[in-house]
Amino acid sequence: xxxxxxxxxxxxxxSSWSKVIPLLLAKGHHVTSVAIPxxxxxxxxATTKRxxxxxxxxxxxxxxxxxxxxxxxxxxxxx
Numbered sequence: 796x797x798x799x800x801x802x803x804x805x806x807x808x809x810s811s812w813s814k815v816i817p818l819l820l821a822k823g824h825h826v827t828s829v830a831i832p833x834x835x836x837x838x839x840x841a842t843t844k845r846x847x848x849x850x851x852x853x854x855x856x857x858x859x860x861x862x863x864x865x866x867x868x869x870x871x872x873x874x
Contacts, residue, residue, distance in 0.1 A: 798850040801828045802843055804860030811859070825850075831865060844869045 799819055801812045809828040819826045829846045831839040843865055847854050856866040 796823050796825060798825045798852055798854045799827070800843070800846055800850070800854055800856050800866075801826065802831060802856065802858040802862035802866050803828070804858075804862050805833060807859070831862070836865070839865045840868045 801809075801815065803809055803811045809830040812828045816826050816828060827846055827850070829843055831842050833839065843856075847856070847869055856870050858864070858866040
């Protein structure tokens with residue numbers, strides 16, 4: 796089982812992953828759709844980092860469009 800964090804793009808919201816989430820859950824993964832606020836890059840990264848910190852074990856980050864940029868920062872900082 797893996798922890799999968801999904802981060803949406805700039806012109807979307809967390810529900811944009813609604814078709815993907817059930818597929819991942821059916822495979823036994825723990826899935827979180829991170830609702831980034833889109834107020835600033837720094838706040839979007841901070842929100843994503845908090846979501847990562849709430850997970851137990853390894854985390855697979857998945858970002859769509861702008862979400863891909865957002866996940867790059869915490870992914871390179873995680874120990």
